Amino acid sequence: MNQCPPHLDELYNSGQLIIDAGLAPETKCLRQANGKVKVTDGPFTEAKEMIGSAFLIEARDMEEAIQIASLHPAVQIGAGEQFGWGIEIRPIHYFKKEE
Numbered sequence: 001m002n003q004c005p006p007h008l009d010e011l012y013n014s015g016q017l018i019i020d021a022g023l024a025p026e027t028k029c030l031r032q033a034n035g036k037v038k039v040t041d042g043p044f045t046e047a048k049e050m051i052g053s054a055f056l057i058e059a060r061d062m063e064e065a066i067q068i069a070s071l072h073p074a075v076q077i078g079a080g081e082q083f084g085w086g087i088e089i090r091p092i093h094y095f096k097k098e099e
Contacts (some may be wrong), residue, residue, distance in 0.1 A: 004073040011071040019056040049084065056092070065089050
């Protein structure tokens with residue numbers, strides 16, 4: 001982790017990072033059950049790998065997203081390979097259109 005800051009600085013300085021956030025271990029899961037919202041402790045969404053953080057970037061297309069995401073320490077630090085660190089890129093689709 002102490003090797004991350006220089007790579008994060010490069011990512012931050014790209015000017016295209018909007019949010020960079022680590023995920024807390026506390027999780028709540030909301031689902032509808034019998035017509036009511038039920039709140040339970042989680043996590044319940046199954047994943048083969050642990051999700052440690054999320055970051056939001058603004059990019060023209062997937063190629064630019066790859067270029068920017070490649071600055072992240074998860075794929076820049078050699079130890080990341082040992083720990084199985086990786087980045088999954090998903091485009092975001094906004095539901096409410098700006099007026």
